[in-house]
Amino acid sequence: MQAYLIDSSIYIFRSYFTLPENWQALDSGHSTHAVYGFTAFLLDMLRNKNPEHLFCAFDESLGSGFRHQLCSDYKANRELPDEALAFQLNACRQLCRVLGIAEMASDTYEADDLIGAVAKNARLANSQPVVVTRDKDLMQLIEAEDLFWDFGKAPPKTQRQVEKDLEIGxxxxxxxxxxxxxxxxxxxxxxxxxxxxxxxxxxxxxxxxxxxxxxxxxxxxxxxxxxxxxxxxxxxxxxxxxxxxxxTICTDIAEAPKLEQIAWQGINLNAFDLFCEEMGFAGKFHDRAKQLRGRQLTPSW
Structure with a gap:
């Protein structure tokens, strides 16, 4: 049994910087190209793996996290998201909810920490964590039975393969x-x-x-x-x-979800279609989502 733990910002920003701004939200007019790419990414993940357990971690501790309290210079070189980007990041969290995927952000902890804590909980429940990212910082989490996977770019890597690349443990x-x-x-x-x-x-x-x-x-x-x-x-x-x-990634977070709390709930197709309409790409993903809806594991609708 595997638990797929997704470093959401990696795949949101991959779309943000590579896709054309061909889609706009109906109400605000903000571009939704990053949301479009993240939608395609999550549907591909669901179709290819049909996961029992899935978790998307997001960053919201942009200046308020415990590391900023330790060091005022931490990430001082990064600009905060403007209104247009913040809109897309929030929409991606909404997307997870209509797809039945557990998601979380924290004012104190970063996405890396949330992934580390959920990975720890998954191991305690005898599940294999699959850390879905391309961020080398997260390699420190990989233990003997874990996998490190940049979805769509490279095959999953075991601890031994990761350490061979790193040349350290x-x-x-x-x-x-x-x-x-x-x-x-x-x-x-x-x-x-x-x-x-x-x-x-x-x-x-x-x-x-x-x-x-x-x-x-x-x-x-x-x-x-x-x-x-x-x-x-x-x-x-x-x-x-x-x-x-x-x-150092923090893995002791009391509020981090347990394995049973990240079970994939299946797609709410009506809510998903409405979401896509609001994002300006109505109909683009309907057939793919409908096929997945028939494969959902623990339907809640």
Whole structure:
């Protein structure tokens, strides 16, 4: 039994930046091309996998999340969605509801955290989490039986395959990002420590704590510039530990849904048709949705 956990923004923004603005909402006139692409994506997912359990995570902690409380510079390089984009993001959450797909956003936690918490709940219920994303940050969640899948772009990957690509353990990903920094999230790393050096350090030590506990050994490692590594890391100790807090996905979220709460409920076809009409693409997806409605697992209408 599998649980498909979708990093929604990845697939919404893929459509937002690649599709033409050929559709508009009837009432507001806002473009709905990202909604159109996300609709096609979810219908493809439902048709191809006919999942028993499905969850879409969204981001709403844009400035209010716990990481922003830890560091005011966190994601300060990102602009907040304007009214037109915010409309499409909200519409995508509405889309999930009419498709019978469990969805969630939080003022405190990011989509990554919600996925991590639901993955933990799925494992406890003996279900296999399938993390649907292309975001490398989420690779830190992948455990022995999990899958990492960029739907439509590459086959699902096991933990072993992910770690072969990363050249480090999945559980070391947060430490790696803390050492190197993450420019996309405006997280500073240790100056002078790049990806190659970080991977070599994590080959010899399991995590940042172990590195900090053995600074006296760094000069003897077969790493270029090893003689200066201890000073670089020690001089930025506080920054490094803060970065690790920012890069680590939180999986302990009390309000995160349990496995039974993300069971696919089946499509409310009337509501879906009305939604498509409001989004300006009436009739485009009716036949595909109607076929899926006949395959729904636990109908609620």
């Amino acid at each position: 999945c559980q070391q990903m947060a430490d790696f990002l803390a050492l190197t920094g993450d420019s996309s999230d405006n997280i500073a790393g240790v100056p002078g420590v790049g990806a190659k050096t970080a991977k070599q350090l994590l080959l010899h030590f399991p995590d940042i704590d172990a590195i900090l506990d053995h600074l006296d050994q760094l000069q003897d490692l077969p790493i270029r510039g090893a003689s200066k590594l201890a000073d670089k890391i020690d001089n930025h100790r506080d920054q490094l530990l803060l970065a690790r807090q920012l890069t």
